[in-house]
Amino acid sequence: MGNSCKRRKWGSACFPEAVYICNMIRPDLLLHETKKGLYCPPGDFYIDPVRGAVDRAIVTHGHADHARAGHGAVLATQETLDIMASRYGEGFTASRQALAFGETVEINGVTVWLAPAGHILGSAQVVVEWRGLRMVSTGDYKRRQDPTCRGFEVVPNTHVFITEATFGLPVFRHPDDRAEIRKLLASVDLFEDRTHLVGVYSLGKAQRVIALMREAGYDRPLYIHGALKKLCALYERNGVELGELRPVPTEPGKREERDRFRGEIVLGPPASFNDKWGRRFSDPVNCFASGWMGVRQRAKQRGVELPLVLSDHADWDELTQTARDVDPEELWITYGREDALVRWAELEGRKARPLRLVGYEEENE
Ligand SMILES: [Zn+2]
Numbered sequence: 001m002g003n004s005c006k007r008r009k010w011g012s013a014c015f016p017e018a019v020y021i022c023n024m025i026r027p028d029l030l031l032h033e034t035k036k037g038l039y040c041p042p043g044d045f046y047i048d049p050v051r052g053a054v055d056r057a058i059v060t061h062g063h064a065d066h067a068r069a070g071h072g073a074v075l076a077t078q079e080t081l082d083i084m085a086s087r088y089g090e091g092f093t094a095s096r097q098a099l100a101f102g103e104t105v106e107i108n109g110v111t112v113w114l115a116p117a118g119h120i121l122g123s124a125q126v127v128v129e130w131r132g133l134r135m136v137s138t139g140d141y142k143r144r145q146d147p148t149c150r151g152f153e154v155v156p157n158t159h160v161f162i163t164e165a166t167f168g169l170p171v172f173r174h175p176d177d178r179a180e181i182r183k184l185l186a187s188v189d190l191f192e193d194r195t196h197l198v199g200v201y202s203l204g205k206a207q208r209v210i211a212l213m214r215e216a217g218y219d220r221p222l223y224i225h226g227a228l229k230k231l232c233a234l235y236e237r238n239g240v241e242l243g244e245l246r247p248v249p250t251e252p253g254k255r256e257e258r259d260r261f262r263g264e265i266v267l268g269p270p271a272s273f274n275d276k277w278g279r280r281f282s283d284p285v286n287c288f289a290s291g292w293m294g295v296r297q298r299a300k301q302r303g304v305e306l307p308l309v310l311s312d313h314a315d316w317d318e319l320t321q322t323a324r325d326v327d328p329e330e331l332w333i334t335y336g337r338e339d340a341l342v343r344w345a346e347l348e349g350r351k352a353r354p355l356r357l358v359g360y361e362e363e364n365e
Contacts (some may be wrong), residue, residue, distance in 0.1 A: 020024040025133045027160045027330060030110070033357050038137060038162070040128060043110035045075075047126050047137050058112065060139025061123035062087065062203055075099055077114060079122025079238055083203065086230050101150070112313065116151035117141040119312050127155055136326070137162040140335070142311065143318040144177060149239045154325045161328035162355060166313040167291060168337035169254070174291060174315040180308045181212045187285060187306055188265060188283055193262040195281045199270030199288035199304075202228050202280030204312050206267055207235045209289050210242045212310075213265070218244060223261065225277070226250035253280025269323030270302070291315075320344060 007103075031040050037049035045056040054068040060066055062083030067076075069088035074081065080100040085092060099105060101124065104113045114124035119140040126137045136158045141150050167174075188196055200206040206228045213222070221244040224232065229247050236242055248266060257280040270288055272278060288304040291311025299307035314322060319341060323331055331352040333341045338354035345352030 014068075024159060024329070025131050027133060027135060028193060029083075030130050030133055031128060031135050031137070031160075031354055035055070035358065037357060038355075040110060042130055043107040043112070043128070045107055045112075047128075048139060050335065051121045057093075058126050059084070060117065060121055060126060060137070063120070063140065063311075064291050066139060069093070075096070075105070075112070077101070077122040077124050080124070082234060082238075083122060083231070086234055087203075088221055093182065115148035115153045115155050118143060118146060118149060121149045121207070121238060121240065123149060125152075125155065127158075133160075134158050135160040136328075138164055140164050140166065140313055141322075142314045143322060146208055146312075147215060148207045148235060152322075154322075154357075155280070158328045160330045160332060161323070161326045162332040162334060163319065164313065164339075165319060165321065165333050165336035165338050165341050166275050167311065167315050168333065168341040169318055170187065170316050172291075172294060172315045173317060174294065175309050177212060178216065180289075180310050181209070181216050184287060184306065184308060185213070185216060185218055187287075188263070191285055192263045193283070195263070195284045196265045196306075197273045197278070197281060197284045197286055198265060198267045198308070199286075199290070200228075200267050201290075202269055203231050205310065206314065207232060207242060209267065209308075209310065210245070211240060214241065218265075220264070221246050221264040223248050223264055225266070225272050227269050227272065248280075250277065252276035254280065255279065255282075258282035259295060319335050323348075323350065 031038055036051045038047040045058055046054045047058050048060055048066040049057050050068055055072040057071040058075045059080055061302040062080050067084050073095045074093040075097045081096050081098055099114050101114055101116055104111050111129040113127045117123040117125045117139055127133045136155050141152050162179045163212050220282050224245050224247055226247055232242055232245055262280055285306055286304050287306040289308040289310040291313055292298050293307035294309045331345050331350055334355040334357050340355055342352045
């Protein structure tokens with residue numbers, strides 16, 4: 001940057017310390033962390049605020065640790081708005097606005113648009129532009145092809161790239177998702193008298209596992225816990241074919257039903273298999289589809305017999321590849337294990353910093 005730097009005051013009462021550096025506006029003037037989440041002062045909106053209600057929120061996707069009910073206005077993809085309405089009821093916000101991928105909107109002079117993130121149905125990266133500065137906040141994302149949502153798209157000419165880092169350690173390398181599904185189907189063939197209980201979170205993972213099974217040629221009916229029904233129907237309305245799904249009634253199971261599910265595959269939230277609902281399955285094979293199943297200890301703790309390493313988040317290789325593909329001037333790292341990725345970036349000669357956003361949990365994924 002050196003000699004060409006022009007440092008001058010930007011004469012605004014709101015931002016007395018504002019300066020241009022190398023003709024680039026200081027990025028934290030456009031987006032910075034606050035107690036309520038990532039905030040854009042000139043646009044006066046938040047991205048994925050999770051602590052308390054705000055007047056104006058842009059929501060990247062429908063998972064509960066990004067999308068909360070009660071904001072004054074929500075801007076998101078139509079799919080994300082539908083997911084929020086399905087989970088929280090139609091009154092989840094006072095006003096809502098759908099934005100298609102690539103369509104732009106001006107908010108107090110700030111240009112905003114959405115790019116696909118490849119995480120779950122409707123998931124988006126938020127692109128924010130102001131006075132020549134382009135910042136992109138990914139929300140959650142992955143790079144692998146997923147039959148249930150649009151694939152991640154690299155936004156070119158990004159000055160500041162704010163990336164998630166849920167699996168931001170070099171030990172996290174997710175295996176091939178199709179191979180994980182083949183493992184499940186091979187087990188179903190082998191143990192034809194047992195019921196395979198597949199733990200899946202209800203938004204995203206459930207539909208992806210089902211779609212991958214269909215892609216692999218499994219065309220028998222699949223049994224689903226009632227908690228998955230509404231979201232599976234929503235995916236189907238959005239053109240994701242899931243084949244024949246048979247809900248298992250939500251009342252506690254009866255022992256006499258036990259033979260009914262032999263040889264079948266049942267999907268449900270992981271906790272449901274340990275409660276009264278799960279009693280109807282005898283001699284089940286406990287499976288769990290999650291990125292965390294790559295950690296052997298976690299599978300053991302949960303008593304998972306067949307761990308399926310299936311993640312809707314980028315693994316280490318995807319995170320680092322994405323940083324290279326986007327090639328921003330600055331990399332901001334958040335939602336997870338920031339430090340290893342910051343270190344990696346520094347070794348690569350990239351400017352990087354952790355962004356400590358509060359209120360995000362290790363996602364149920
Ligand atoms: Zn998510």
